[in-house]
Amino acid sequence: MTNAQTLTVAQALVRFLAVQEVERDGARQRFFAGCLGIFGHGNVAGLGQALAQHQDLLPYHPARNEQAMVHIAAGYARQRNRLGTWACTTSVGPGATNLVTGAALATINRLPVLLLPGDTFATRYPHPVLQQLEVPHDATVSVNDCLRPVSRYYERVERPEQLIPAALEAMRVLTDPAETGAVTLAMPEDVQAEAFAVPAAFLEPRTWTVYRQPPAPEAVRAAAALLRGARKPLIVAGGGVIYSEATAALRAFVDATGIPVAETQAGRGALVSDHPLSLGAVGATGTAAANALAREADVVIGIGTRWSDFTTASKSAFQDPGVRFVNVNVTGFDAAKHSGVPVVADAREALSALGAALSGHGAPEEWRARARAASGAWAEEVARLVSVPTAGDAGELPSQAQVIGAINDAAGETGVVVCAAGSAPGDLHKLWRARDPAGKGYHVEYGYSCMGYEIPGGMGVKLAAPDRQVFVLIGDGSYLMLPGELVTAVAERIPITIVLVDNHGYASIGALSRSVGSAGFGTHYRYAANGSLPVDDETDPTRPRLAQPAGSDVLPIDLAANAESLGARVIRAATIDQLRAALAEASAPGAGARGPTVVCIETDRYAGVPSYDSWWDVPVAETSTQETVRVARAEYERNATAQRQFLE
Ligand SMILES: Cc1ncc(C[n+]2csc(CCOP(=O)(O)OP(=O)(O)O)c2C)c(N)n1
Numbered sequence: 232m233t234n235a236q237t238l239t240v241a242q243a244l245v246r247f248l249a250v251q252e253v254e255r256d257g258a259r260q261r262f263f264a265g266c267l268g269i270f271g272h273g274n275v276a277g278l279g280q281a282l283a284q285h286q287d288l289l290p291y292h293p294a295r296n297e298q299a300m301v302h303i304a305a306g307y308a309r310q311r312n313r314l315g316t317w318a319c320t321t322s323v324g325p326g327a328t329n330l331v332t333g334a335a336l337a338t339i340n341r342l343p344v345l346l347l348p349g350d351t352f353a354t355r356y357p358h359p360v361l362q363q364l365e366v367p368h369d370a371t372v373s374v375n376d377c378l379r380p381v382s383r384y385y386e387r388v389e390r391p392e393q394l395i396p397a398a399l400e401a402m403r404v405l406t407d408p409a410e411t412g413a414v415t416l417a418m419p420e421d422v423q424a425e426a427f428a429v430p431a432a433f434l435e436p437r438t439w440t441v442y443r444q445p446p447a448p449e450a451v452r453a454a455a456a457l458l459r460g461a462r463k464p465l466i467v468a469g470g471g472v473i474y475s476e477a478t479a480a481l482r483a484f485v486d487a488t489g490i491p492v493a494e495t496q497a498g499r500g501a502l503v504s505d506h507p508l509s510l511g512a513v514g515a516t517g518t519a520a521a522n523a524l525a526r527e528a529d530v531v532i533g534i535g536t537r538w539s540d541f542t543t544a545s546k547s548a549f550q551d552p553g554v555r556f557v558n559v560n561v562t563g564f565d566a567a568k569h570s571g572v573p574v575v576a577d578a579r580e581a582l583s584a585l586g587a588a589l590s591g592h593g594a595p596e597e598w599r600a601r602a603r604a605a606s607g608a609w610a611e612e613v614a615r616l617v618s619v620p621t622a623g624d625a626g627e628l629p630s631q632a633q634v635i636g637a638i639n640d641a642a643g644e645t646g647v648v649v650c651a652a653g654s655a656p657g658d659l660h661k662l663w664r665a666r667d668p669a670g671k672g673y674h675v676e677y678g679y680s681c682m683g684y685e686i687p688g689g690m691g692v693k694l695a696a697p698d699r700q701v702f703v704l705i706g707d708g709s710y711l712m713l714p715g716e717l718v719t720a721v722a723e724r725i726p727i728t729i730v731l732v733d734n735h736g737y738a739s740i741g742a743l744s745r746s747v748g749s750a751g752f753g754t755h756y757r758y759a760a761n762g763s764l765p766v767d768d769e770t771d772p773t774r775p776r777l778a779q780p781a782g783s784d785v786l787p788i789d790l791a792a793n794a795e796s797l798g799a800r801v802i803r804a805a806t807i808d809q810l811r812a813a814l815a816e817a818s819a820p821g822a823g824a825r826g827p828t829v830v831c832i833e834t835d836r837y838a839g840v841p842s843y844d845s846w847w848d849v850p851v852a853e854t855s856t857q858e859t860v861r862v863a864r865a866e867y868e869r870n871a872t873a874q875r876q877f878l879e
């Protein structure tokens with residue numbers, strides 16, 4: 232072959248990844264910031280050698296846990312509106328299977344990440360190798376097959392030549408907004424180190440253009456006809472609005488039509504909170520404003536949303552018997568949901584086409600006035616919640632709402648809040664005042680709601696947007712899942728501020744447990760007393776408290792000391808004033824030179840933010856010897872009658 236170079240498969244892959252670029256609207260950028268990894272026998276000789284040889288082309292950064300490194304890549308990709316990511320390399324066996332949770336998160340959130348797990352020998356000669364799963368009836372199976380259902384593209388590169396089509400397919404999927412997610416190229420350890428003649432063209436810079444799919448004219452006409460007849464139209468903005476950089480187009484559409492906007496978790500901040508037609512969060516964790524208008528809406532335009540059960544309040548949020556949906560989405564799969572008019576298109580293109588088709592026709596003035604009033608009343612409710620301590624049992628401790636208010640103030644217009652699981656995502660969804668016009672100030676991973684995402688996700692955000700301050704809000708439970716990645720933040724000097732909220736266990740699932748009649752069983756980080764786990768006392772359901780059996784003391788865990796021992800700078804705050812001072816100190820110029828700052832604060836586990844006429848379908852036991860469960864079941868059955876199927 233002419234114009235070919237002899238390289239190992241790993242060397243060819245590293246050189247290929249280093250020169251991939253992505254372009255949208257004429258702006259071009261490098262697609263892979265670098266490669267994250269943890270070495271073992273399955274990748275140290277192949278990819279490890281290639282990465283060492285080509286550090287100048289593709290920077291390598293060691294992580295501490297494989298799941299976490301995928302979260303770093305996903306956080307980065309989301310902050311970059313999917314126009315950039317990282318490759319992640321692992322050994323065979325446990326290193327590879329640790330990727331599964333990260334891959335699922337990326338795929339569910341439709342975020343591009345490239346996974347390069349090592350794999351067992353293509354030749355099979357030395358089998359079984361260390362950490363190999365042997366399946367007696369199928370020699371082609373390895374543990375990496377676990378990655379198939381959570382990958383949008385999967386390939387095992389069993390011959391050197393196979394790298395070329397595999398790498399090209401991987402790039403096609405990663406850069407396609409309709410297909411993107413985790414992409415896995417499993418790399419047998421012998422093949423990684425094998426040399427072959429690599430065509431020069433494979434190693435040349437390559438640009439992947441992200442086209443903006445225009446909507447079909449018939450779809451726009453059908454959607455516009457529905458909207459012209461609507462008395463109570465409502466927009467539900469999802470992550471697609473932000474990824475498409477369509478927030479200005481959304482605002483222009485709203486200003487022209489007067490249609491109010493409610494937001495999903497991924498779409499939160501698509502419209503700034505002080506816009507008079509911004510209703511904020513909708514659904515199970517929705518605001519009083521959005522939930523009230525959703526209940527009555529007759530035409531709902533979902534833009535870039537997958538309609539998760541949190542958004543639809545398990546299909547109970549929209550109660551108009553004739554409610555119809557218009558679904559603007561890059562994927563036909565999501566556009567077809569709820570029997571909606573499918574507008575398969577890029578969000579920005581669709582908004583401008585719909586705006587033109589409506590040519591000034593908008594929502595009736597009465598409905599706009601309702602929306603403005605609800606939006607204003609909600610802003611007042613937020614101000615109340617973040618300032619007044621909602622005294623629970625412990626009384627003295629700050630509430631999580633107050634913590635969120637302090638972070639919101641510290642973040643200003645350009646800071647980014649990062650969160651994923653626990654009670655904080657719901658509180659943030661409701662309370663956060665979104666101020667960044669591009670919608671990049673709010674980053675709650677709620678597709679997979681994965682405990683442990685917060686710290687590595689926040690690191691990815693900071694790497695993607697070094698000029699923004701990043702505030703990670705994390706519960707004690709989530710912290711304990713993956714604290715080790717703090718070491719990576721320290722090693723890489725990534726200056727993020729982590730607010731660690733200690734409420735001695737799972738406030739979120741504790742409240743959910745009480746609502747299904749199980750009194751917070753198994754959700755406290757406390758000693759068992761006489762063989763029994765501590766539970767909550769609900770004699771007064773408006774003021775739950777710990778039943779406090781003697782001996783069920785809090786565990787002697789010092790999370791601040793833990794963070795300190797991993798190399799982070801730690802500030803302990805006991806009050807909201809101290810928290811505000813700590814956030815200011817953490818954000819002071821030069822403060823982050825050493826890396827991450829962890830601000831620890833204890834909060835009142837029982838001081839929750841109310842749920843505003845919403846519901847989430849979590850089935851309650853149909854029969855039980857416990858009276859609390861029977862009461863919860865009756866309530867469940869009453870609530871479930873509000874569920875709708877949206878068949879027309
Ligand atoms: C990896 C993972 N395991 C389990 C869950 C289920 N879950 C959701 S929230 C939660 C508790 C979170 O505790 P913490 O971080 O302390 O937040 P809090 O509920 O106290 O606000 C659990 C166990 C999850 N989302 N992710």
Ligand SMILES: [Mg+2]
Pocket residue numbers: 653706707708732733734735736737738
């Ligand atoms: Mg907790």
